[in-house]
């Protein structure tokens with residue numbers, strides 16, 4: 612556990628503090644995200660944890676010990692640090708970059724390199740990449756190496772400062788999912804800085820929203836922040852579609868899944884096979900969705916290249932947000948549900964999802980106010 616109590620940081624000549632009277636408990640083994648607009652003190656708060664920045668006043672305790680009484684080098688050995696630019700040393704191979712801290716801690720070279728190769732695998736990189744130099748990797752690969760390097764000494768705490776902000780949205784989403792997967796196995800205490808509220812709610816067990824002037828505006832679960840922002844600043848920062856994003860925390864298990872007519876490649880190729888409702892779903896030999904065949908153009912649509920492209924897919928077990936998005940993004944209005952193998956398992960309808968959302972809202976209203984509102 613990392614405990615901030617009344618922590619203020621002023622950088623000398625500036626009038627207002629970078630961080631103002633911050634009190635916050637960061638749980639062990641969880642991901643805590645610091646989020647907020649530029650300049651609101653997120654990085655400063657993060658860096659005070661490992662004494663890269665010293666507080667002007669207040670205390671930070673790490674596992675019950677005052678950080679001010681622990682030498683910065685000892686603190687940093689117990690905390691991996693990942694930053695936006697991966698911070699890799701350009702003239703060292705990937706393996707040697709990852710092995711840097713263990714080598715400083717006295718681990719023999721061979722052993723440190725072996726461990727580094729294992730870590731490449733842990734962060735989803737081909738161990739053959741170990742021989743490359745950082746400039747020979749993509750931005751996303753460099754960030755993965757940065758994470759591997761931070762994990763190399765197996766520190767209980769990981770400090771991550773906008774680690775995924777320099778990569779494109781697709782790679783960023785992959786890295787986020789990878790971090791969540793890693794965390795399920797590693798259960799580190801992770802403090803993660805971002806200015807992206809979506810990233811914060813995807814990754815965080817708890818989210819600390821900072822306001823300009825280094826003030827902690829709200830500290831809550833992602834769901835709590837989306838459902839009940841404490842003030843106009845947080846509501847504005849969380850964004851206008853927070854109602855929709857909040858659905859990401861509601862399980863989709865109760866959504867009725869209906870059967871859908873599917874056409875395998877042989878059936879698709881045969882125009883004599885009719886489309887029974889308004890639409891049929893073309894699937895590959897493994898049952899995975901390829902696109903839609905409208906009844907109105909059944910005669911002419913006989914190959915995958917002619918299909919009407921489908922919407923997003925709702926994997927069984929995902930949230931109401933994913934179910935609703937599947938239905939709304941589907942040209943047929945039918946949201947395709949897939950099983951763990953990616954095979955079509957049926958469809959969901961937006962109207963029925965709305966009914967569930969409404970029922971949940973009424974239940975919540977009753978629980979909170981004693982009557983439906």
Ligand SMILES: Nc1ncnc2c1ncn2[C@@H]1O[C@H](COP(=O)(O)OP(=O)(O)OP(=O)(O)O)[C@@H](O)[C@H]1O
Pocket residue numbers: 622625629647648649650651652653654655656806
């Ligand atoms: N070394 C420094 N010297 C003087 N002022 C600083 C220093 N580092 C940060 N500041 C100021 O402190 C405030 C908080 O900065 P900080 O980097 O912690 O914010 P941030 O929320 O992480 O911002 P960003 O999202 O832009 O990285 C800003 O006004 C910044 O200009």
